[in-house]
Amino acid sequence: MLTHTYDTPKAPERVVVIGANGFVGSTIVSELTKAGIPVRGLTRKEVDLLSSEGAQRLLAELKPTDAVVFVSAIAPAKNSDQMIANLHMAQTALRAFAAVPPAHLLYISSDAVYADDANPVTERSPLAPSTTHGMMHAARELMFKSDGKSPFVALRPTLIYGANDPHSGYGPNRFRRQAASGEPITLFGEGEEQRDHVAVEDVARLAVRILQHRSVGALNAVTGVATSFADIARLVADNFDPAAVVKPLPRTQPRPHLLHRFFDITECYKAFANFHFERLADGLARVHREAAAQAEGAGELRRSA
């Protein structure tokens, strides 16, 4: 649940984005810039939160009037080493925040903090992660909330898609890349599991609104619409001309016990009444155009070089 400090949006003096080079971080920087909000993006090159000078370096960048977006992570945290490394990063940031507490702290978390069977998931669902990745995000939320002195908010996105997603996990991004390289789009089994997918730009636009209202609490960045992987594959395939082939593959593992996952997004309607998510079909078509334009641009660069 989200509580707004400012009912009427008010731009923060400046927003520092920790993890500005990443897929989500860079999109937040770009949406903040579009909204005319001064932003300082920090990358690992400038502030390495795993290095011994990390806290000092971060401290040198911070002003007490800054709102901070913490989106830096080794993700997904696939094992305990990566989980612990992520917690160290948060601990380093907290050392800097102890000296200069941000005016507002937004942590980009994940829907992996919820139990797999918490249908329909809401912000009130208990945090009960089933993976080291989910536990890492839940632990970081708790660290920031309990150790930090700043008004704290967690934004918990579900599966994210976008043209610049560096990951190729099962879903829209992998499907598009498979199709773009002329391969068939492959599904596990019939791809009947339904999941919520959110455009990275929508996650960033929610982050901007949260910063403008100095909201505290938690909000899921989810569209409220669950779509089967088979339908997503078909949507992606149809963006190609000719349409790409979608190929079910025999499952190598048993079908997941939890076939579907649904979210109830009423809290988002209440927090940001006139915010609406891009429809998945529209978002996938847009991403297709953007990725095609990027590929063309890259081709031109290669040709001109």
Next chain:
Amino acid sequence: MTASPKIAYVGMTHLGLCSSISAASKGFETLGVDLDPDLVAKLEKGDLPVNEPELDDLLRDNRQRIVFTTEPDKLAGCDVIYVAPDVPTDDTGASDLGKLDQLLALVVEHARADAVIVVLSQVPPGFTRARQRPGRPIYYQVETLVFGRAVERATRPERFIVGSPADPSEPLPAAMLTYLEAFGCPILPMRLESAELAKISINCCLVASVTVANTLAELCERIGADWSEIVPALKLDARIGPRSYLAPGLGIAGGNLERDLATVMRFSEAHGTDAGLVRAFVANSRHRKDWPLRVIHSEILANLPEARLGVLGLAYKENTHSVKNSPSLAFIRHLGPWPIQVYDPVVPASAAPHPSVTGAASALAAADGVDALAVMTPWAEFRELPLDDLAKRMRGRLVLDPYRVFDPKAAHAAGLDHRTLGVAA
């Protein structure tokens, strides 16, 4: 004690007033005590602050047997004294028992030593036991007031549930027994804690039924079933019953039910018992309350940024001007970015928590040019609306009608996209 005991009710609340007039109607000399002189002056003139079917007539017919007063001294002449103030709750559903305790102290001070004192307000288990003093037993009696049916409930109760500070197998005090037997229904004496929990148990059973209805009605909406077809089948099952609470609604309405759920959760926390079921009732209620908001967002607002909306009804239910806990206001509160037109037969548009609200002169006028219309209070006059006219006046087709005020078939025939609880669109 006289052959016919004299009865008093202290606290001329909805409950106290209906109960005292009911006592007079059974032939008992009755005293209605309240410390508010304005209220007592009105009551003496026959001017009732509550609107209940039959209540005005019942008072007029029995006026000679009832006296309203602000003077607690007069309690000395009474044999059975009921204490019935409202017990307000805070946001967490916890009761503020301060006023009840004050009134109870006043009653103890003025009652004769042989008078029977009975707490009638809704109290948490343990309350009445903790108020016992040597030589001054205090009884507890369950009230089952239903707004809009208060006279029927008070004059023709199904049973009396009485908490006794003594051994429940001992007979009740003669004056109390004479009074209660006049109603001709079963009397169930039990220990105080049982009676206090009986009241909560009744409400939990009602909430359980409503939650079953709401849970399965939502499923109906997704799988092509119609809950309204299922309900008659359930009611004919003797184990469920013809008067079971199976109408789907926008969560649990009414603060008293929520208070009892909060009490069970608080007590289970204090005593280490499992209240998972009750938490599930609360969670489902919260979920269903937002049905109109979810539908209007997914069907209209997500696609139509310039939407214009109409709302029929602001009161929390029909036949009242009260907007406390009103689902309509809860809905409107979250529609800030869109202009709305509202109409309620008694509540003014200014009650709507919205920055750009227009009050319409009639229900039909509230539909003028709107993209979606929500019927948020089931006022009888809305049932009579000509749906063809309504459809012509609207710009869009969507009608949210959680309480099924409009006949779904007639609404579809008028070309409306009619959405209601318990059935798919």
